[in-house]
Amino acid sequence: MDCDLIIANGTVLTMVPGAAPIPAGAVAVRGTDIVAVGPARDLIAAAPGARVIDAGGGLILPGFVNTHMHLAMSLMRGFADDLPLMTWLEKHIWPAERTLMTADTVALGTRLAAAESLKAGVTCICDMYFHAPRVIDTLTEIGLRGVVAESLIDHPTPSCPTPEVALTRQRELLERYADHPLCVPAVAPHSPYSVCAANLVKEAELADEFGAPFVTHLAETRWEVEKITAEKGMTPVAYLADLGVLSERTVAAHCVHVTPDDLDILAEFEVGVASNPVSNLKLGSGVAPVPQMVERGLKVGFGTDGAASNNTLDLLRDVQLAALVYKGVAADPTCMPARTIAELLTIGGARVLGLADKVGSLEPGKRADVVCIGVDSPHAVPVFEPYAHLVYAARAADVRHVVVDGRVLVRDGELETLDEAALLAEARQATNGLVERLKG
Ligand SMILES: [Zn+2]
Incomplete structure (x- = not known):
């Protein structure tokens, strides 16, 4: 299989209507697009040269x-x-x-x-x-x-x-x-x-x-x-x-x-x-x-x-x-x-948003917009039912990796395309004394 990135080692929720979760699943990506969704073992075996992102046993779902x-x-x-x-x-x-x-x-x-x-x-x-x-x-x-x-x-x-x-x-x-x-x-x-x-x-x-x-x-x-x-x-x-x-x-x-x-x-x-x-x-x-x-x-x-x-x-x-x-x-x-x-x-x-032909579910042919949710915190153990876990227990802090258009933007919870510390300093500086300035 021709692909350059595999997001693997998690329960895949494709969000395709009626589709069941895929345990130990993976999403294979070539360029900006998803090329395959299925059991991780099969996808990794079919593309031995691809980079693998480890979802750590958590949830893999559309962004x-x-x-x-x-x-x-x-x-x-x-x-x-x-x-x-x-x-x-x-x-x-x-x-x-x-x-x-x-x-x-x-x-x-x-x-x-x-x-x-x-x-x-x-x-x-x-x-x-x-x-x-x-x-x-x-x-x-x-x-x-x-x-x-x-x-x-x-x-x-x-x-x-x-x-x-x-x-x-x-x-x-x-x-x-x-x-x-x-x-x-x-x-x-x-x-x-x-x-x-x-x-x-x-x-x-x-x-x-x-x-x-x-x-x-x-x-x-x-x-x-x-x-x-x-x-x-x-x-x-x-x-x-x-x-x-x-x-x-x-x-x-x-x-x-x-x-x-x-x-x-x-x-x-x-x-x-x-x-x-x-x-x-x-x-x-x-x-x-x-x-x-x-x-x-x-x-x-x-x-x-x-x-x-x-x-x-x-x-x-x-x-x-x-x-x-x-x-x-x-x-x-x-x-x-x-x-x-x-x-x-x-x-x-x-x-x-009129974008359902491109994003919103994990299917071959759609753009690779994928999020991995970790399940390795006390509030996230155990996971019996993945949808209920997402909706009643998961937290934003559990977001581990984020991929948009095939590009990794968050890796292990850290932003890849923004300097977070510099950004926060700039935002603080721009808003420092804002209320006083606007009232004065
Ligand atoms: Zn509004």
Whole structure:
């Protein structure tokens, strides 16, 4: 067998629907692609010259997909907490961003977020922020995969003084990165409450022209639903459907306050839902009806949202908490079993981002985005059922190796493409005295 890397010695969870775990399994990689998945003994025997990465008897599975983030907001971790969304956004986050988020600080925040994400097993992200070309260039250097969108809001943003400028920058982004091997460029109107109907339609037309993802926040809070219903006479989901902007390329973050009719609309247009359980809980927004979405066959994945509203990018923590919340809310321990949660964390997220043909499961022909989870800590012994272990016991600190596009980015828990100590020093320095500076 022609392959140059074998990730071996673990229980392989392929996340292929219906497939059983492969004990003592391996994933064989040639260049950027998976060429075989099966028993480790067979694959190693078939490719004696290949480098072998030892999963240490742990779990080998597809990298986690974080379907909604604002990477550079990692520099605003803990900047404003315990506030409702609109106060948080209008009084704290938006004014601070306009001062803080130059292209250089966005690049620094993106590196910090990428470091945290990789060490938490995340191999693919969806970013909606500003200075998107710097985000893509930064992710390319590091090796992290993603959908990366330039945001449009009706007021000035850190990168664009007007929505017209944002539309121009978005078009440039879509042209420049059209065939990028790791990152998919996208457009991101911020939300139905911060972008007018005319601009929402222009955004959809631009996304349609390039076949690009259309990323937005949708039905996040009760306040949003009341405002849009009062102004438009329909729910935020129905309003976007009425404008004709929803499609199978829509990535709708949150969808917390949705009616059964809204779920029908999301299903009809094949909209992908990026659910952010911790951010929704922390901002007091509520709990998205993810079990009902799954039941209706919607595309659903998980996201952390930005580190300013989470306050970590530890996606595993988010989904573990969500798995418990769903059961508690439903008063039903069979609601959202571990395997379903694990699917949403991987292949489900890939479907939301329109990348399921490339990533999200371990299959020959797909890109080699693989994470190895160690099981050699007291909290990780024994492992009777691997999905339950992942969803109820594993921790981000158990992430041992991370491979993206066939490239090893984390080895034995250490970042291979970033100097972590230097990065942390730079991030501390950039944010030192930030609160005082912005208030002064
Ligand atoms: Zn968000």
